[in-house]
Amino acid sequence: MELEAIPGVGAKTAAALRELDDPADTVESGDVAAIARAPGVNEARAARIARGAIRRRHGDDGRVLATDRAREVYREAIDLLRERTVTDYAAKRLETFYPSASASRIDEAQSFVESAIERDPDPAVCEALAGVEPLTDPPTVRVRDRCLATADAETLARAESTIPELSVETVEDTRDVSELARSYATVIVLDEKFAGLDVEGDVHVRPDALDEPAETVPERLLAFFAANRERLEAAAAVHEAAAAAGDPVADDDTAADTDALRDALARLDDDGTIVGDGELERLTAAVDDLDAAVSTAESVADDRLREAIRERDVTIEGTDFLSLVEQGARVDSLLDRELADEYDEAIASAREHLVDALRLEPEEAELAERVFGGDPSFPVDHDESAVSRLNTELAAARDRRAARLKAELASDLGELREPVASLVRDALELDVELALARFARDFECAMPEVVAPESSDSGFRIERGRSPLLDVDFADAEPVDYAVSGATLLSGVNSGGKTSTLDLVALVVVLAQMGMPVPAESATVERFEEVHYYAKSQGTLDAGAFEATLRDFGDLVEGADGRLVLVDELESITEPGASAKIIAGILEALDGQDATAVFVSHLAREIRDAADFDVAVDGIEAAGLVDGELRVNRSPRKGHLARSTPELIVEKLAGDRDTDFYGDLLEKF
Numbered sequence: 001m002e003l004e005a006i007p008g009v010g011a012k013t014a015a016a017l018r019e020l021d022d023p024a025d026t027v028e029s030g031d032v033a034a035i036a037r038a039p040g041v042n043e044a045r046a047a048r049i050a051r052g053a054i055r056r057r058h059g060d061d062g063r064v065l066a067t068d069r070a071r072e073v074y075r076e077a078i079d080l081l082r083e084r085t086v087t088d089y090a091a092k093r094l095e096t097f098y099p100s101a102s103a104s105r106i107d108e109a110q111s112f113v114e115s116a117i118e119r120d121p122d123p124a125v126c127e128a129l130a131g132v133e134p135l136t137d138p139p140t141v142r143v144r145d146r147c148l149a150t151a152d153a154e155t156l157a158r159a160e161s162t163i164p165e166l167s168v169e170t171v172e173d174t175r176d177v178s179e180l181a182r183s184y185a186t187v188i189v190l191d192e193k194f195a196g197l198d199v200e201g202d203v204h205v206r207p208d209a210l211d212e213p214a215e216t217v218p219e220r221l222l223a224f225f226a227a228n229r230e231r232l233e234a235a236a237a238v239h240e241a242a243a244a245a246g247d248p249v250a251d252d253d254t255a256a257d258t259d260a261l262r263d264a265l266a267r268l269d270d271d272g273t274i275v276g277d278g279e280l281e282r283l284t285a286a287v288d289d290l291d292a293a294v295s296t297a298e299s300v301a302d303d304r305l306r307e308a309i310r311e312r313d314v315t316i317e318g319t320d321f322l323s324l325v326e327q328g329a330r331v332d333s334l335l336d337r338e339l340a341d342e343y344d345e346a347i348a349s350a351r352e353h354l355v356d357a358l359r360l361e362p363e364e365a366e367l368a369e370r371v372f373g374g375d376p377s378f379p380v381d382h383d384e385s386a387v388s389r390l391n392t393e394l395a396a397a398r399d400r401r402a403a404r405l406k407a408e409l410a411s412d413l414g415e416l417r418e419p420v421a422s423l424v425r426d427a428l429e430l431d432v433e434l435a436l437a438r439f440a441r442d443f444e445c446a447m448p449e450v451v452a453p454e455s456s457d458s459g460f461r462i463e464r465g466r467s468p469l470l471d472v473d474f475a476d477a478e479p480v481d482y483a484v485s486g487a488t489l490l491s492g493v494n495s496g497g498k499t500s501t502l503d504l505v506a507l508v509v510v511l512a513q514m515g516m517p518v519p520a521e522s523a524t525v526e527r528f529e530e531v532h533y534y535a536k537s538q539g540t541l542d543a544g545a546f547e548a549t550l551r552d553f554g555d556l557v558e559g560a561d562g563r564l565v566l567v568d569e570l571e572s573i574t575e576p577g578a579s580a581k582i583i584a585g586i587l588e589a590l591d592g593q594d595a596t597a598v599f600v601s602h603l604a605r606e607i608r609d610a611a612d613f614d615v616a617v618d619g620i621e622a623a624g625l626v627d628g629e630l631r632v633n634r635s636p637r638k639g640h641l642a643r644s645t646p647e648l649i650v651e652k653l654a655g656d657r658d659t660d661f662y663g664d665l666l667e668k669f
């Protein structure tokens with residue numbers, strides 16, 4: 001796919017997207033997190049790119065939201081959905097839903113949404129979702145005890161780019177390899193021609209080493225899993241909680257084995273090292289504690305010997321005494337001769353202490369024996385070279401064991417790499433689905449029927465619609481029935497709910513064309529090409545602004561087929577007499593076209609009089625004034641010019657007061 005063919009993707013963004021593993025599929029997948037891995041592409045931009053890809057696939061020019069207020073209603077709809085997500089991912093992913101005029105796009109979104117709203121938003125699942133985030137790639141780990149070696153320049157370049165964790169060294173011959181083996185614990189030679197090579201050290205000839213990065217640098221997988229541990233554990237918890245709630249995220253055969261994942265993670269420390277292996281822990285501790293254990297062992301032996309000397313009467317022959325005096329304080333020979341058994345016991349206790357403290361195995365214990373037992377001395381002394389030998393052996397055993405365990409764990413993790421990617425993706429997608437399910441429940445929604453413009457059901461029909469955009473609690477929103485086909489005026493008392501009705505219509509249409517459920521008992525909506533919603537102007541416009549507004553409406557009525565036009569009190573832009581004429585003219589222009597329009601106005605009577613055709617008028621009626629409060633039937637009555645608030649008040653006064661004034665006034669309405 002030509003990435004530049006996606007609306008909104010220029011050459012620069014396309015170049016960034018080409019850095020992804022599989023640019024075309026990733027962009028088409030709608031996976032906002034995966035798209036956002038492209039350099040310089042944040043999640044908001046990724047959502048726009050995903051939306052662009054959807055539009056391209058459906059040949060959709062994305063013109064539905066034609067005015068500021070229409071765009072605002074869309075934002076409000078998106079906000080209502082986003083408020084119901086737990087993860088940032090789901091919040092961004094919801095932005096890939098937009099009102100479309102393409103039947104195939106609406107069908108596609110509807111089929112996703114229909115199954116999503118069947119989900120049960122279980123609290124345990126939502127809680128677990130809080131820790132889920134898209135998987136992250138940790139920075140490259142540098143491994144310094146291993147290197148790659150090759151004689152070939154091309155292989156060298158490939159090695160540097162595929163295994164950046166290791167140094168890549170150039171070697172000409174066996175001598176070079178053997179030199180490397182002295183600087184690195186392990187050397188991996190990449191060239192076939194070195195096969196059968198015999199040099200000292202841990203040297204392997206592995207021409208396939210670059211194709212098996214998991215084996216060559218198990219640290220890469222370990223670092224990846226260590227860095228993503230919390231996300232993975234959270235995703236696993238989501239799957240487990242969803243399964244426990246009887247609403248599994250994925251089919252059993254596609255689900256990752258969460259037990260295997262937990263088991264593998266338990267073997268891994270946060271810094272990518274191995275944990276939970278008793279033998280490795282023993283060897284690591286033995287290396288770390290060796291010096292301290294040697295000096296404690298010396299003290300143990302010294303204490304024993306001191307005790308023994310203190311309790312013994314030693315008879316010194318004259319010659320010995322003489323040599324003692326002549327040679328200074330050398331008592332070694334005396335110790336050997338007079339206290340041989342005690343000395344041996346003291347040395348034995350030192351060795352025993354060393355073996356016990358370091359928990360040494362028999363072969364290691366043999367080396368430990370040599371640490372004590374040189375010429376007798378007091379205080380007891382150790383053999384430094386024996387300590388260093390023991391240290392080298394223990395460290396080598398530790399490193400061998402760690403390398404083997406890393407390789408084993410990496411091989412287990414390698415098998416989990418793909419499954420965990422879907423484990424996390426599915427958990428994040430579940431959050432999108434649960435947000436939709438919660439939205440549908442919270443606002444008692446139904447899936448609307450979206451019909452073709454040429455259908456006999458053109459326009460819109462909403463039954464018992466309740467707007468979540470009202471300034472009252474949703475529980476107090478009174479249901480509204482309203483249907484319009486063609487152009488109509490909507491009249492009604494002040495604060496009767498005219499603006500709220502326009503909002504409800506706009507919201508239902510926008511949601512329906514996004515493929516979403518709508519807050520109504522049922523709804524049928526034409527698939528509008530464009531939604532033009534004009535909010536009430538704040539006061540009279542100056543000449544320039546008035547002219548600009550008239551131009552807008554001039555454009556609007558040109559080729560208005562397939563448009564939904566919602567206009568709130570256009571009369572406020574200028575003086576009432578002129579307004580009525582302008583609105584009448586616009587309605588006349590729309591009347592001959594396949595447009596659907598609702599014009600809210602307090603000038604319905606005047607507009608009707610100014611129009612050259614029979615203007616349809618609906619009305620939001622007040623049932624009357626009760627204790628100075630309007631009692632309103634929120635559903636507009638079809639073909640009915642509603643009485644205005646002033647008329648209602650005059651009528652009330654005419655009934656209450658004993659004077660002709662109010663009666664005469666009433667007749668003027």
Ligand SMILES: Nc1ncnc2c1ncn2[C@@H]1O[C@H](COP(=O)(O)OP(=O)(O)OP(=O)(O)O)[C@@H](O)[C@H]1O
Nearest residue numbers: 471472476477478493494495496497498499500634
């Ligand atoms: N369906 C409804 N359910 C509950 N309350 C509603 C409903 N519709 C409107 N209201 C309440 O009535 C108030 C006024 O509604 P709205 O602004 O839509 O009336 P209006 O007819 O456009 O008024 P005006 O003629 O002054 O422009 C709203 O702020 C809301 O509190």
